[in-house]
Amino acid sequence: xxxxxxYIYIVxxxxxxxxxxxxxxxxxxxxxxxxxxxxxxxxxxxTLVGQHVxxxxxxxxxxxxxxxxxxxxxxxxxxxxxxxxxxxSHACGALAAALVGTAEYYRETPxxxxxxxxxxxxxxxxLTFTGSLMAMGxxxxxxxxxxxxxxxxxxxxxxxxxxxxxxxxRLMVVPTDTWIFPIFAGLALVFGVLLIIPIGGADMPTVIAxxxxxxxxxxxxxxxxxxxxxxxxxxxxxxxxxLILSIIMCKAMNRSFxxxxxxxxxxxxxxxxxxxxRPVRSASAEEAAAILDAASSVIIVPGYGLAVAQAQHKxxxxxxxxxxxxxxxxxxxxxxxxxxxxxxxxxxxxADVPYDKLVEMDExxxxxxxxxxxxxxGANDVTNPAARSDKGxxxxxxxILDVDRARTVMVIKRSMSPGFAGIDNExxxxxxxxxxxxxxxxxxxxxxxxxxxxxAA
Amino acid sequence: xxxxxxxxxYVFMLATFVGLExxxxxxxxxxxxxxxxxxxxxxxxxxxxxxITGAQGATTxxxxxxxxxITSAVTNIVSGFLITDRMLKMFKRRExxx
Numbered sequence: 050x051x052x053x054x055x056y057i058y059i060v061x062x063x064x065x066x067x068x069x070x071x072x073x074x075x076x077x078x079x080x081x082x083x084x085x086x087x088x089x090x091x092x093x094x095x096t097l098v099g100q101h102v103x104x105x106x107x108x109x110x111x112x113x114x115x116x117x118x119x120x121x122x123x124x125x126x127x128x129x130x131x132x133x134x135x136x137x138s139h140a141c142g143a144l145a146a147a148l149v150g151t152a153e154y155y156r157e158t159p160x161x162x163x164x165x166x167x168x169x170x171x172x173x174x175x176l177t178f179t180g181s182l183m184a185m186g187x188x189x190x191x192x193x194x195x196x197x198x199x200x201x202x203x204x205x206x207x208x209x210x211x212x213x214x215x216x217x218x219r220l221m222v223v224p225t226d227t228w229i230f231p232i233f234a235g236l237a238l239v240f241g242v243l244l245i246i247p248i249g250g251a252d253m254p255t256v257i258a259x260x261x262x263x264x265x266x267x268x269x270x271x272x273x274x275x276x277x278x279x280x281x282x283x284x285x286x287x288x289x290x291x292l293i294l295s296i297i298m299c300k301a302m303n304r305s306f307x308x309x310x311x312x313x314x315x316x317x318x319x320x321x322x323x324x325x326x327r328p329v330r331s332a333s334a335e336e337a338a339a340i341l342d343a344a345s346s347v348i349i350v351p352g353y354g355l356a357v358a359q360a361q362h363k364x365x366x367x368x369x370x371x372x373x374x375x376x377x378x379x380x381x382x383x384x385x386x387x388x389x390x391x392x393x394x395x396x397x398x399x400a401d402v403p404y405d406k407l408v409e410m411d412e413x414x415x416x417x418x419x420x421x422x423x424x425x426x427g428a429n430d431v432t433n434p435a436a437r438s439d440k441g442x443x444x445x446x447x448x449i450l451d452v453d454r455a456r457t458v459m460v461i462k463r464s465m466s467p468g469f470a471g472i473d474n475e476x477x478x479x480x481x482x483x484x485x486x487x488x489x490x491x492x493x494x495x496x497x498x499x500x501x502x503x504x505a506a
Numbered sequence: 507x508x509x510x511x512x513x514x515x516y517v518f519m520l521a522t523f524v525g526l527e528x529x530x531x532x533x534x535x536x537x538x539x540x541x542x543x544x545x546x547x548x549x550x551x552x553x554x555x556x557x558i559t560g561a562q563g564a565t566t567x568x569x570x571x572x573x574x575x576i577t578s579a580v581t582n583i584v585s586g587f588l589i590t591d592r593m594l595k596m597f598k599r600r601e602x603x604x
Contacts, residue, residue: 065547066524072540073531075597082591085547089583096553102560104569111559111573115580122581123588131538131589138545138586141578145551152558152571162511261541268551269518275554276510282521287548289525294537384534391537398596405599409534 054099057091058279064088065283069290075404092279128399129356132388133188135257139264140181146267147174151234153274160224166273168217172237173267179241181260187250188388194250203311206243213237248309251430255298255309257389262291294390301384301410303436303447329465332483334492337459338499340483341367344421344457346377348413350450351393352386354427354462358489361400364426367497368402374500380406381413381423381450383431414451423455425476426489429468434475443472458482461492539593546586552579 064084071081102108126134150171153159159167186192199205213236216229248256269284271277299306332340341347349368355361368378380402386393394407408416417423425432432452435442452458453476460477462484467473476482485492508516532540552575558564559572 061550065550066528068543068547069525069528069532069540072536072543073528073533075533075536075594075599078536078539078594078597079591082543082587082594085543086587089546089550089587092550092553093556096556100557100560101562102556103562104560104564107559107569107573108556108576111555111576112580115577116584118577119581119584119586120588122585123592126589128593131542131593134585134589135538135541135545138542138549138582141582142545142549142551145549145555145575145579145582148571148575149551149554149558152568152575156558156561156565156568258541261544265544265548268548271551271554273511273514273518275557276514277553278514278517280550280554281514281517283547283550285518285521286525286528287544289522290529290540290544293526293529294541297534297537382534389538390541391534391539394535395538395593395596398593398598401596401598403600404535404597407535 054095057095057099058277061088061092061095062279062282064091065286069286128395130189131395132253132257132392133185135389136181136185136188136260139257139260140178140185142264143174143177143181143260143267145174146264146271147171147178147234147237149271150174150274151230154224154230155227158224158227159274163274163276164224165221166270168221168233170267170270170274171234172213172217173263173270175234175237176241176244177260177263177267179238180245181241181264183242183245184253184256184260187245187248188253192246196249197246202243202247206240209236209240209243213240244310247311251385252302252304252309254385254387254389254392255295255302255304258291258295258298259306259309260291262288262295265289265291297384298390301448303444327478329477329484330482331486332459334485334495335499337483337485338496340457340459341371341376341422341424341496342374342500344376346379346416346420347371347422347424348379348381348417348420348452348455350381350383350423350425350428350432350452351397352383352426352428352431353388353393354429355489356387356393356396356427358427360426360490360493361396361402363490363493363497365397365400365402367493367500368406370497370500378406379408379413379416381410381417381452382407383410383428383450385431386428410448410450417451417454420455422457422459423452425452425458425460425462426493427461429462429474430472432474432476433472435472439475452476453479456481459485461485461487461489463488535597536594539590542586542590542593546583546590549579549582549586552576552583555579 265287272280
């Protein structure tokens with residue numbers, strides 16, 4: 050019987066890989082989820098039946114509680130809160146790895162390579178646990194979005210990490226020094242907090258992806274410590290996925306990992322030049338409706354502000370309405386639009402925007418020059434032409450959506466206040482730009498109201 | 507013969523490359539569901555938690571830590587798979603719309 054379990058694990062591993070492979074297209078993605086579920090069910094059942102498991106009451110009680118917590122989270126969580134849920138699940142996954150490592154340490158005080166794996170597992174596990182909770186707090190806006198900084202912060206962090214790492218190495222060499230373990234675990238927990246608090250809200254997509262990678266690697270280290278290949282494979286898949294996503298996010302903001310982690314980006318920038326009052330052209334909903342109606346192609350550029358204003362459904366109404374009038378409507382999605390990788394796509398899909406209208410930055414940028422109207426809603430820094438031209442700008446070099454190349458630009462915005470990067474946007478002062486001041490949801494619904502009236506007239 | 511450690515390192519190396527290749531092909535459209543799916547999958551650490559909790563003669567400490575670990579991992583499995591599916595159901599093409 051014990052041998053059978055190992056074959057079941059091989060099948061599970063294959064199903065996990067297939068599951069991720071099928072995620073490459075929306076057409077096969079749900080099959081991918083099914084494959085993942087099957088793999089998980091096989092592995093868990095195989096373990097319960099095939100390995101010699103005692104203390105059933107503990108195991109089953111934990112299963113029941115976990116399921117009872119998991120189901121409501123999955124169904125009640127609004128799509129705007131998905132980043133928080135993701136951060137929470139990184140915390141849970143990392144906690145599980147850290148606790149299993151701790152229990153394993155006190156059970157048999159392993160030595161040699163197993164101890165090396167165990168130290169890595171608990172270090173990553175504990176720091177990812179508290180780090181993810183901090184990220185969740187920032188996303189939920191329980192904690193301040195702006196970076197929390199103090200003098201010699203990086204030095205303090207480095208020192209703390211150094212001590213934790215030194216204690217870890219000491220544990221690897223002399224595993225019997227049990228008094229070191231709680232100190233080691235405590236330092237890892239504190240380091241997780243200190244690592245995340247200086248990171249600003251705008252960098253959360255990168256941080257979430259990075260924490261995803263850490264959580265995966267701690268599960269992977271658990272596989273090494275327990276000598277279980279299935280854990281090694283699943284952890285490596287999760288780790289590489291997080292790594293790729295964080296690289297994509299870094300590129301999308303033209304930043305390096307070190308800069309994201311230690312740069313404290315997004316502080317209130319006093320030096321960023323006084324914003325003198327410059328004239329802008331503004332327009333009413335009626336004028337905007339007239340321009341949109343006369344256009345033959347419109348590109349909508351949504352940012353997170355759209356979701357904050359809960360305007361997703363209104364913008365879909367506008368898009369449907371324009372499509373019916375023969376206007377070609379597309380959505381331009383910047384990789385960091387939203388609070389985590391791909392977040393904006395989910396928010397628009399929830400509002401029933403067909404996914405073939407959602408176009409990535411690299412594909413749509415060449416189309417702005419031919420488009421009649423670019424309608425920017427709740428996006429700011431990702432449309433700022435200074436990223437292309439102004440070498441002195443803090444966002445210089447960041448890939449942006451070439452909104453300024455459209456024939457007419459319309460920007461729905463509450464006021465002239467700057468975005469995350471704290472800098473002024475040249476786009477708003479251009480000759481062809483019309484500022485539509487107001488709440489995104491209310492303004493879009495006003496535009497929609499103006500449209501049918503024109504047809505009837 | 508390879509030792510268990512060497513075998514595990516081979517498995518790790520190959521799985522990382524497979525992961526990088528497979529994930530690279532995932533459309534940015536689905537990056538959010540991808541992250542919740544990989545999250546659910548990495549909660550396979552529940553297997554380790556079961557083995558710790560269910561070991562013969564496990565101490566109370568082991569059982570309590572293992573219990574919390576199973577609970578968090580199962581929460582991730584259940585909510586991860588379900589929310590991924592919930593998100594994917596929202597992605598529709600134009601012609602599929604009512």
